[in-house]
Amino acid sequence: MSEAGPDPARGRLFLVTGPDAVERVAVAVSLARALDRSAVVDGEVIDGMLVSGRMPTDGPLTAERLGQLLLRWSAALAAAETFQLEGFDAVVTDDVQGAHLEDFLDLAAPETVHLVVLRHPSLAPDTPRWGLWVDDDDRSAEETSTHVLDHLDDTRVVTAEPG
Template identity: 30%
Template sequence: MIDLSSAVLVLTGAMAAGKSTVAQRLAERLPRAAHVRGDLFRRMIVSGCQEFTPEEADEAAAQLRLRYQLSAATADGYARAGFTAVVQDVILGPAWANYLDLVTARPRFAVVLVPRPEVIHRREQGRAKQGYGDWTVESLDSAVRDDTPRLGLWLDNSDQTPDETVDEILANLSEARLPD
């Protein structure tokens, strides 16, 4: 198996793709790991938070870029301290390549979860949190499949348990590894 110490593994996909659960389970399986939840950086804004919507207001886009910068810097900090940083966030479209460039730690790994839209709908109904707002499952699925650069390992985890998805990620780390 590839050595993941001092590495950053970034996990993305649409909301309800399984990112949080898979990232947590992956971090739990590693000997020394931190789970960096990108959405925490959005929630740290106490006043003046602008939600990112399909209209892409300038302030909302600036806050999203700040969130990405902070989570990448945090992941790098954990990696410098000898931890594997497992980052999970919704990072779609051209932002995917931009985010991966923000990560300075080496090695870097990237995983995109792409369950079928009907599976996301079903998962969304069973979630306590509702995160879509102005976004639809279909619009986010299109942003993943059509607009996101094909970097890293892409997994259709529609028919997998979270542990099976973690198994597949660990078995395919060479495909998930990004060039140094």
């Protein structure tokens, strides 16, 4: 199912995001299974690698907490790029919403990101309307991943101007 991009030897980068961790991971895994060569990179797993000094993920957004979010996303993107360089599509899954979606995409630049936003009642209302938004309905993770692949062009977010 993989389509050739600008560098056919390099895998694509996907981001599956939304506030419901169980749904997000299920869709990411299902999507990865539907691709020819793929890996899932879970931001929560990366966050769990911090053994001491880890900031809580809830509460007020302090400078240190924001720094750890950026560290988490940078590490997830570094792992994703390692897979992509070997020709695997990388499906990153994390709760990246609101104004932070732009921060994540800035870290991913100049990579094109296939963005899937799982709409949920607790999704931050200021989340930019980029990528493919999938309604929180009664679809299974497999049905959602099929929908994503059927609308792959709608997921594409270009993070850098062609130059």
